[in-house]
Amino acid sequence: MAISKYENATSFLLPRIIDGGLGGVLGVTFIYPIDLAKTRLQNQRSLHSPVSYEGLFDCVRKTYKKEGFLKIYKGYPLAASMMAPEKAIKMASNDFFRSHLSQENGSISVSREIVAGGLAGICQSS
Numbered sequence: 380m381a382i383s384k385y386e387n388a389t390s391f392l393l394p395r396i397i398d399g400g401l402g403g404v405l406g407v408t409f410i411y412p413i414d415l416a417k418t419r420l421q422n423q424r425s426l427h428s429p430v431s432y433e434g435l436f437d438c439v440r441k442t443y444k445k446e447g448f449l450k451i452y453k454g455y456p457l458a459a460s461m462m463a464p465e466k467a468i469k470m471a472s473n474d475f476f477r478s479h480l481s482q483e484n485g486s487i488s489v490s491r492e493i494v495a496g497g498l499a500g501i502c503q504s505s
Contacts, residue, residue, distance in 0.1 A: 391478075395471040403466030407459045412439055412451045465503055473499035 416438035423431050432438035442451055476495035481487040487495075 392471045392475065395474050396467040399467035399470030400463040402470070403462040403464075404459045406466070407455070407462045411455050411458060415439075415451060415453070416442070469499050469503040472502040 413435065416432075416435050419438050419442070420432055420435065432441060439451065473495055476498045477487055477492065480491040480495050
């Protein structure tokens with residue numbers, strides 16, 4: 380899918396930016412409780428004090444019972460607001476580079492896919 384098939388770059392990139400942003404927010408929505416539990420498990424002390432959590436799911440369950448549903452997502456808006464543009468940039472730039480590195484028939488070699496992904500990663504981390 381080359382950019383020349385579109386009237387301008389905006390009609391090519393805008394849907395990919397929106398898709399990437401929504402995908403980033405959706406990903407954070409599902410992963411955030413697990414990440415919170417992982418952080419709490421890492422921070423619990425076990426040498427001289429009793430262990431608070433038995434494992435990942437025990438931590439989520441106890442957090443939900445003790446603090447409520449909203450505490451599982453404490454800090455979520457910030458994480459989502461940071462992830463959405465990051466994933467949007469990555470998805471849009473990957474598609475942009477793939478379209479410029481693909482052949483006339485739309486096929487792309489593995490080495491060019493790697494280059495496109497690497498360039499998208501550079502854009503994402505900048």
